[in-house]
Amino acid sequence: MTALSVKQINKYFSEPVNFHVLKDISFDVARGEFVAIIGKSGSGKSTLLYLLSTMDTEYQGDISINGTRVTGLKQNQLAKFRNEHIGFVFQFHFLLPEFSVLDNVMLPALKLKKKGKEEIEHEAMELLSILGLNGQEHKKASRISGGQQQRVAIARALINGPAIIMGDEPTGNLDSKNTKIVFDIFRRLAKERGQTIIAVTHDDEFRDQL
Amino acid sequence: MVSIQTARQLFSKNKSYATEILVNIRDYSHAQKVASDLSHLTSFKVEPWQDGNSQLDSANVLRDIIAVAVSLTILIVAGFGIYNIMNMTVNEKIKEIAILKAMGFNGKDVIEIFLTQSVVIGLIGGLTGLVLGRIIVSIVDNIPFKIVTLTTLPVEYRASDYIIAFCFGIIITFLAGYLPARKASKIDPGGNFAWLKREV
Numbered sequence: 001m002t003a004l005s006v007k008q009i010n011k012y013f014s015e016p017v018n019f020h021v022l023k024d025i026s027f028d029v030a031r032g033e034f035v036a037i038i039g040k041s042g043s044g045k046s047t048l049l050y051l052l053s054t055m056d057t058e059y060q061g062d063i064s065i066n067g068t069r070v071t072g073l074k075q076n077q078l079a080k081f082r083n084e085h086i087g088f089v090f091q092f093h094f095l096l097p098e099f100s101v102l103d104n105v106m107l108p109a110l111k112l113k114k115k116g117k118e119e120i121e122h123e124a125m126e127l128l129s130i131l132g133l134n135g136q137e138h139k140k141a142s143r144i145s146g147g148q149q150q151r152v153a154i155a156r157a158l159i160n161g162p163a164i165i166m167g168d169e170p171t172g173n174l175d176s177k178n179t180k181i182v183f184d185i186f187r188r189l190a191k192e193r194g195q196t197i198i199a200v201t202h203d204d205e206f207r208d209q210l
Numbered sequence: 211m212v213s214i215q216t217a218r219q220l221f222s223k224n225k226s227y228a229t230e231i232l233v234n235i236r237d238y239s240h241a242q243k244v245a246s247d248l249s250h251l252t253s254f255k256v257e258p259w260q261d262g263n264s265q266l267d268s269a270n271v272l273r274d275i276i277a278v279a280v281s282l283t284i285l286i287v288a289g290f291g292i293y294n295i296m297n298m299t300v301n302e303k304i305k306e307i308a309i310l311k312a313m314g315f316n317g318k319d320v321i322e323i324f325l326t327q328s329v330v331i332g333l334i335g336g337l338t339g340l341v342l343g344r345i346i347v348s349i350v351d352n353i354p355f356k357i358v359t360l361t362t363l364p365v366e367y368r369a370s371d372y373i374i375a376f377c378f379g380i381i382i383t384f385l386a387g388y389l390p391a392r393k394a395s396k397i398d399p400g401g402n403f404a405w406l407k408r409e410v
């Protein structure tokens with residue numbers, strides 16, 4: 001079963017100059033696959049990932065995720081789809097700085113409303129502890145180190161058990177020890193839970209781990 | 211009961227004695243209606259106070275208009291204040307809004323967040339205003355002002371005034387909050403704006 005199907009994607013930027021970023025991109029990703037997209041800085045990796053994650057809707061071509069054609073859906077439908085099916089780890093952590101670590105992780109699940117608050121909190125604590133963040137739960141997200149923030153962002157991406165996890169240089173700010181932790185988690189999620197992982201990177205270390 | 215002529219004779223007074231009866235009614239604005247009601251009951255001429263005092267009447271109307279205009283102006287200025295605060299908040303929080311949207315929150319959720327904030331501002335402001343207003347009015351009520359029968363500035367306490375002022379305040383803050391909230395709800399997480407692509 002294909003988790004992600006991309007057909008003939010073309011993307012242009014018109015500002016500041018007309019620029020053809022993505023040219024005729026087509027590929028399929030199977031369920032449970034762990035895919036790394038590797039390319040030089042500025043080659044359009046982030047741009048592609050924003051299309052795949054349904055956050056950017058201005059492109060030509062066709063994207064289907066888990067059998068749902070997301071191209072052409074309305075903003076609110078896409079928001080709901082993202083909430084339920086896509087976990088996203090940004091290139092920069094993008095946590096809500098005034099919220100606690102725990103609240104940041106719980107937020108997508110509180111929006112989804114499939115589980116009670118206590119269950120969500122329990123799962124969030126568990127994820128944080130898997131990612132080596134014990135004892136940080138009640139600190140403000142702005143008061144922890146960059147590497148910790150990136151791992152919190154990963155926990156947040158995992159909280160709703162999304163079918164696809166997308167990472168834009170998810171280990172870019174991590175040292176090799178934490179890169180290995182994240183990498184092992186991704187690999188385990190793909191293997192044990194059948195979650196599909198698409199990670200973008202420009203660094204070869206990540207590829208070597210594969 | 212005797213007729214007025216008999217009464218004058220009994221007191222041995224002439225025709226200039228007791229020429230009119232003044233009637234005090236509870237609500238002065240009802241004078242015209244009461245006058246016309248009374249005129250059906252008696253052959254004497256009945257006249258509401260406004261007829262002989264049209265200047266006083268128009269001064270009254272003018273004063274009411276000024277009072278309403280001043281209150282409305284203050285409300286609108288306050289409304290713009292809230293509008294500006296909310297607009298600034300939205301501009302400051304663009305990144306956070308984009309994050310929420312990327313996490314799957316939709317436009318309605320974002321509107322809800324910002325409307326909640328402006329209505330809370332409105333509620334706190336409204337209640338503070340009522341309390342402060344009441345205190346200031348009771349001070350004004352004690353300012354000496356000696357004209358005719360008055361000894362202090364005349365003040366009327368009406369609960370309905372407070373309720374109307376509060377409701378208007380809430381409505382204004384709601385409107386002033388809604389416009390920035392709608393703007394916030396349209397912020398795009400990705401796309402050519404790409405709020406989340408670069409480190410802000």
Ligand SMILES: Nc1ncnc2c1ncn2[C@@H]1O[C@H](COP(=O)(O)OP(=O)(O)O)[C@@H](O)[C@H]1O
Pocket residue numbers: 013014015016019021039040041042043044045046047048401402403404407
């Ligand atoms: N919002 C934008 N407007 C115009 N050009 C952009 C925009 N975002 C990215 N670009 C350009 O598109 C190219 C690819 O950017 P990006 O996808 O961020 O690269 P990568 O993630 O591979 O480093 C770069 O040349 C960048 O300058």
Ligand SMILES: [Mg+2]
Pocket residue numbers: 045046047091168
């Ligand atoms: Mg990038």
